[in-house]
Amino acid sequence: xxxxxxxxxxxxxxxxxxxxxxxxxxxxxxxxxxxxxxxxxxxxxxxxxxxxxxxxxxxxxxxxxxxxxxxxxxxxxxxxxxxxxxxxxxxxxxxxxxxxxxxxxxxxxxxxxxxxxxxxxxxxxxxxxxxxxxxxxxxxxxxxxxxxxxxxxxxxxxxxxxxxx
Amino acid sequence: xxxxxxxxxxxxxxxxxxxxxxxxxxxxxxxxxxxxxxxxxxxxxxxxxxxxxxxxxxxxxxxxxxxxxxxxxxxxxxxxxxxxxxxxxxxxxxxxxxxxxxxxxxxxxxxxxxxxxxxxxxxxxxxxxxxxxxxxxxxxxxxxxxxxxxxxxxxxxxxxxxxxx
Amino acid sequence: xxxxxxxxxxxxxxxxxxxxxxxxxxxxxxxxxxxxxxxxxxxxxxxxxxxxxxxxxxxxxxxxxxxxxxxxxxxxxxxxxxxxxxxxxxxxxxxxxxxxxxxxxxxxxxxxxxxxxxxxxxxxxxxxxxxxxxxxxxxxxxxxxxxxxxxxxxxxxxxxxxxxx
Amino acid sequence: xxxxxxxxxxxxxxxxxxxxxxxxxxxxxxxxxxxxxxxxxxxxxxxxxxxxxxxxxxxxxxxxxxxxxxxxxxxxxxxxxxxxxxxxxxxxxxxxxxxxxxxxxxxxxxxxxxxxxxxxxxxxxxxxxxxxxxxxxxxxxxxxxxxxxxxxxxxxxxxxxxxxx
Amino acid sequence: xxxxxxxxxxxxxxxxxxxxxxxxxxxxxxxxxxxxxxxxxxxxxxxxxxxxxxxxxxxxxxxxxxxxxxxxxxxxxxxxxxxxxxxxxxxxxxxxxxxxxxxxxxxxxxxxxxxxxxxxxxxxxxxxxxxxxxxxxxxxxxxxxxxxxxxxxxxxxxxxxxxxx
Amino acid sequence: xxxxxxxxxxxxxxxxxxxxxxxxxxxxxxxxxxxxxxxxxxxxxxxxxxxxxxxxxxxxxxxxxxxxxxxxxxxxxxxxxxxxxxxxxxxxxxxxxxxxxxxxxxxxxxxxxxxxxxxxxxxxxxxxxxxxxxxxxxxxxxxxxxxxxxxxxxxxxxxxxxxxx
Numbered sequence: 001x002x003x004x005x006x007x008x009x010x011x012x013x014x015x016x017x018x019x020x021x022x023x024x025x026x027x028x029x030x031x032x033x034x035x036x037x038x039x040x041x042x043x044x045x046x047x048x049x050x051x052x053x054x055x056x057x058x059x060x061x062x063x064x065x066x067x068x069x070x071x072x073x074x075x076x077x078x079x080x081x082x083x084x085x086x087x088x089x090x091x092x093x094x095x096x097x098x099x100x101x102x103x104x105x106x107x108x109x110x111x112x113x114x115x116x117x118x119x120x121x122x123x124x125x126x127x128x129x130x131x132x133x134x135x136x137x138x139x140x141x142x143x144x145x146x147x148x149x150x151x152x153x154x155x156x157x158x159x160x161x162x163x164x165x
Numbered sequence: 166x167x168x169x170x171x172x173x174x175x176x177x178x179x180x181x182x183x184x185x186x187x188x189x190x191x192x193x194x195x196x197x198x199x200x201x202x203x204x205x206x207x208x209x210x211x212x213x214x215x216x217x218x219x220x221x222x223x224x225x226x227x228x229x230x231x232x233x234x235x236x237x238x239x240x241x242x243x244x245x246x247x248x249x250x251x252x253x254x255x256x257x258x259x260x261x262x263x264x265x266x267x268x269x270x271x272x273x274x275x276x277x278x279x280x281x282x283x284x285x286x287x288x289x290x291x292x293x294x295x296x297x298x299x300x301x302x303x304x305x306x307x308x309x310x311x312x313x314x315x316x317x318x319x320x321x322x323x324x325x326x327x328x329x330x
Numbered sequence: 331x332x333x334x335x336x337x338x339x340x341x342x343x344x345x346x347x348x349x350x351x352x353x354x355x356x357x358x359x360x361x362x363x364x365x366x367x368x369x370x371x372x373x374x375x376x377x378x379x380x381x382x383x384x385x386x387x388x389x390x391x392x393x394x395x396x397x398x399x400x401x402x403x404x405x406x407x408x409x410x411x412x413x414x415x416x417x418x419x420x421x422x423x424x425x426x427x428x429x430x431x432x433x434x435x436x437x438x439x440x441x442x443x444x445x446x447x448x449x450x451x452x453x454x455x456x457x458x459x460x461x462x463x464x465x466x467x468x469x470x471x472x473x474x475x476x477x478x479x480x481x482x483x484x485x486x487x488x489x490x491x492x493x494x495x
Numbered sequence: 496x497x498x499x500x501x502x503x504x505x506x507x508x509x510x511x512x513x514x515x516x517x518x519x520x521x522x523x524x525x526x527x528x529x530x531x532x533x534x535x536x537x538x539x540x541x542x543x544x545x546x547x548x549x550x551x552x553x554x555x556x557x558x559x560x561x562x563x564x565x566x567x568x569x570x571x572x573x574x575x576x577x578x579x580x581x582x583x584x585x586x587x588x589x590x591x592x593x594x595x596x597x598x599x600x601x602x603x604x605x606x607x608x609x610x611x612x613x614x615x616x617x618x619x620x621x622x623x624x625x626x627x628x629x630x631x632x633x634x635x636x637x638x639x640x641x642x643x644x645x646x647x648x649x650x651x652x653x654x655x656x657x658x659x660x
Numbered sequence: 661x662x663x664x665x666x667x668x669x670x671x672x673x674x675x676x677x678x679x680x681x682x683x684x685x686x687x688x689x690x691x692x693x694x695x696x697x698x699x700x701x702x703x704x705x706x707x708x709x710x711x712x713x714x715x716x717x718x719x720x721x722x723x724x725x726x727x728x729x730x731x732x733x734x735x736x737x738x739x740x741x742x743x744x745x746x747x748x749x750x751x752x753x754x755x756x757x758x759x760x761x762x763x764x765x766x767x768x769x770x771x772x773x774x775x776x777x778x779x780x781x782x783x784x785x786x787x788x789x790x791x792x793x794x795x796x797x798x799x800x801x802x803x804x805x806x807x808x809x810x811x812x813x814x815x816x817x818x819x820x821x822x823x824x825x
Numbered sequence: 826x827x828x829x830x831x832x833x834x835x836x837x838x839x840x841x842x843x844x845x846x847x848x849x850x851x852x853x854x855x856x857x858x859x860x861x862x863x864x865x866x867x868x869x870x871x872x873x874x875x876x877x878x879x880x881x882x883x884x885x886x887x888x889x890x891x892x893x894x895x896x897x898x899x900x901x902x903x904x905x906x907x908x909x910x911x912x913x914x915x916x917x918x919x920x921x922x923x924x925x926x927x928x929x930x931x932x933x934x935x936x937x938x939x940x941x942x943x944x945x946x947x948x949x950x951x952x953x954x955x956x957x958x959x960x961x962x963x964x965x966x967x968x969x970x971x972x973x974x975x976x977x978x979x980x981x982x983x984x985x986x987x988x989x990x
Contacts, residue, residue, distance in 0.1 A: 003168075027277070028250065041464065114192070116282065117281065118281065119265045123947065204962075238960070267951070287452035296765075305733045369633060415688065426750070430779045432621070442687070447778075447779075448774065448775070452764060523909065609849055617929060752926075801934075
């Protein structure tokens with residue numbers, strides 16, 4: 001049986017840290033479904049369609065990555081896609097606790113699916129979606145933290161333009 | 166290219182938590198090399214040969230698991246076996262920090278190898294090799310925490326026999 | 331002097347983890363006042379009255395548990411009830427920091443009251459009120475995480491019905 | 496070259512923990528710019544002007560402290576003031592992770608500026624702005640946690656008066 | 661049924677933090693058995709008898725405290741004394757993880773016994789037995805951290821005498 | 826009054842992470858005393874003299890750094906050197922807890938001395954003395970983690986020579 005991995009997230013917006021993880025996951029697994037959650041606990045800055053478009057643009061060179069919006073529970077996506085692996089990134093201790101609880105619950109709901117945690121490389125250790133929005137909102141430079149298209153979207157949304165572009 | 170995973174450890178001794186992880190890893194990867202470290206920072210209770218034997222006995226039903234002793238650096242094993250995945254278990258926050266540092270270093274030494282972290286199931290969250298030795302050393306029952314052969318080795322080493330009381 | 335314990339919380343809604351803690355506390359202390367906070371930092375999903383009703387229903391078999399709504403500061407309830415013990419559950423490291431700060435402050439305001447922390451059993455380690463709401467809101471099954479009446483309230487609130495009930 | 500330190504924050508409101516840190520920093524550095532962030536992620540309780548006034552009042556005896564409101568990115572303030580030091584307080588592990596990520600990012604944006612972390616003394620370990628607002632909002636006594644003027648502002652804002660003042 | 665609490669530890673040596681916890685526990689429970697572990701993972705500085713004597717001296721004014729040496733597993737002491745409560749102090753996040761694992765295991769071995777965690781007051785947050793030994797070994801003053809008799813024992817053991825300088 | 830900083834440690838051996846911190850500290854403070862602890866809890870691999878020599882060699886270009894061996898308590902060195910600042914590096918959460926306890930104790934023993942914590946840059950986040958010894962002991966390459974002289978000392982001590990393969 002072939003391994004099918006899913007990498008779920010809000011991607012509001014996608015960062016270079018996410019892209020790095022997807023790239024590394026596609027080096028291992030023949031198919032990585034990047035699933036953009038339509039439902040989020042907090043109101044997202046970008047619509048599900050915008051977030052999905054940004055992810056697609058960012059990973060368009062990765063043949064093994066498939067990008068889709070999803071609604072509802074992750075375990076239903078696991079079933080629909082016959083996935084057996086959930087990929088999650090870990091940056092910090094605070095991530096770890098929430099993520100391990102989520103992994104245990106998903107394991108209980110769907111015993112044959114495994115959650116694999118990957119560590120963000122040092123370069124992206126402090127790059128998170130909320131951080132990027134905070135910096136862009138204050139007029140800061142985020143070009144090294146997100147794909148070019150995402151930086152443009154952020155500056156346009158905030159009406160800022162740090163580099164005079 | 167086929168995925169080849171390695172699961173390195175001291176296994177002094179192997180616990181049911183380790184066995185569970187190996188079983189789960191073999192459900193995903195066609196080959197999982199369980200590597201028993203001959204060199205350990207602390208003097209182990211069991212010799213490398215004893216530890217290796219206990220692991221072999223514990224996973225003998227898992228066709229995709231291969232058990233071997235190794236010396237020296239993990240990255241050399243990665244090279245020798247053409248492995249592209251290192252599996253590590255995470256139980257707690259304190260594990261997480263050491264393990265993520267190790268993963269970052271291995272990534273730097275060998276960029277094409279990925280470390281995947283798996284969360285121990287709740288059932289084994291408090292089962293560690295040192296814990297098991299502590300309990301067995303005090304004459305306690307460890308039958309639910311380690312494979313039967315390991316429990317016998319521990320009681321014989323400590324001269325204790327909880328079940329016979 | 332008799333020990334009087336209070337177990338304060340928002341209970342939005344009560345989970346099986348809370349019920350387990352209350353049951354365990356009533357095995358030790360002759361009276362456990364379960365205090366439902368009317369004031370909460372975040373807007374609760376259920377009204378104080380609804381939350382109180384759900385708690386009452388969930389612990390109705392525990393003779394030593396008394397359920398009440400409270401307003402204002404916890405230390406005033408301590409005084410009113412002549413309580414000398416505050417019970418708090420701990421699930422994770424992130425709980426621990428906030429809770430220990432709270433315990434130190436309560437100790438300073440009311441030196442004769444002690445906060446006792448109890449660890450959630452593994453079974454409930456990932457069950458929190460916010461988690462349960464998240465799952466139920468996405469149409470997921472929460473029947474193993476909350477008392478039956480609470481599951482019904484959640485599905486009715488979200489207009490979902492995972493099991494066709 | 497003289498050392499110029501900045502101590503940025505939201506100060507919504509300033510607490511005795513903040514004042515203690517500023518006092519300790521002015522004992523080391525000839526100039527400490529206390530920078531009150533106009534922009535905050537969450538809607539503050541007090542306006543930037545009110546917050547700035549409360550800080551000024553609280554540190555008026557410290558000759559080496561200068562208090563100002565700032566907009567936008569911290570690194571721009573670093574440049575404007577030719578500062579080479581950022582001071583941050585640490586109370587708990589949860590602070591540490593966010594703060595260390597921030598420090599790494601500031602280091603990258605401005606390599607010649609150093610972030611120095613100072614530990615809150617035990618006395619103020621549980622005193623945070625959000626905690627103080629929570630207590631005051633419930634009608635509790637906060638006189639030992641904030642400067643007198645701040646306590647008055649809080650009670651007046653909440654319409655509460657715990658000590659009959 | 662009466663509540664019987666046990667407070668196990670190595671007490672190598674007892675600190676003022678331990679004494680504070682015992683005093684607070686005896687204010688709640690009619691009987692608190694302070695159990696001095698004869699077996700310890702590391703070689704203790706003081707013999708079990710010396711450690712027990714120091715504890716007895718330190719808590720001699722607390723009528724409800726009983727001090728004893730114990731061998732072997734804690735759960736056997738729980739049985740022997742018909743105890744239903746284990747008291748443990750928590751100082752820091754790193755304590756929390758080990759202690760919660762221990763509590764879960766004791767709960768499994770002996771379901772009717774509860775572990776209650778108490779937070780060390782700020783005053784004793786950094787006082788641990790190993791810390792006290794480290795300071796005394798370097799010739800430092802430990803008089804504010806341990807009972808007077810313990811300070812004398814430590815100085816005599818290390819051949820140091822800070823107060824006499 | 827001039828600021829005088831001390832940076833105490835075991836330096837068994839000094840790593841590039843230490844050197845980076847010393848360099849950054851000398852950019853801020855006119856004098857940084859690097860104090861090599863003769864007494865260590867664990868038996869060091871290198872003698873105090875060897876460790877001191879390696880530190881001297883590693884920082885010989887930093888005019889403001891002074892390297893010395895010290896015995897006994899740090900607070901006595903603070904007094905002897907009229908230092909008002911202790912510098913400590915922080916890499917991870919687990920460092921943070923021990924270090925903050927140490928800082929609080931030093932503050933109590935010597936109220937006018939401040940401990941400033943600096944975050945290790947990402948590049949050195951996983952480089953610790955014990956890590957370097959572990960790798961070198963297994964025959965691994967440590968040239969990017971320690972100064973050249975230290976690498977030679979380590980290989981010679983372990984009888985290994987990775988570069989010569």
